[in-house]
Amino acid sequence: MLPELAPAVGQWYRNHQGLVFEVVAMDEEENQVEIQYFGGDIDELDLDSWEGLVAEAVEQPEDWSGPYDEMEKDDLGFDDTGKRPFMSLDDFE
Secondary structure, eight states, X not given: OOOOOOXXXXXXXXXXXXXXXXXXXXXXXXXXXXXXXXXXXXXXXXXXXXXXXXXXXXXXXXXXXXXXXXXXXXXXXXXXXXXXXOOOGGGGO
């Protein structure tokens, strides 16, 4: 049996099914741990569920962008119109 691990925000783990996830938030008042799997799915566990979780701490995946694989340029929150910002004559001095 693996020793019990305390959840730590920013730490990556692998569960007994081989799924890799990161602890992304904790709410100690509500006793909740929010995790995000490498594939992007988000889950929330109470501390009792966390304690029953069979997991081990692992290093951050080399390609940590897994949750963002399906992102489009439009998802970044700004428009890329191809226009350049206005430059004044002072910029050329």
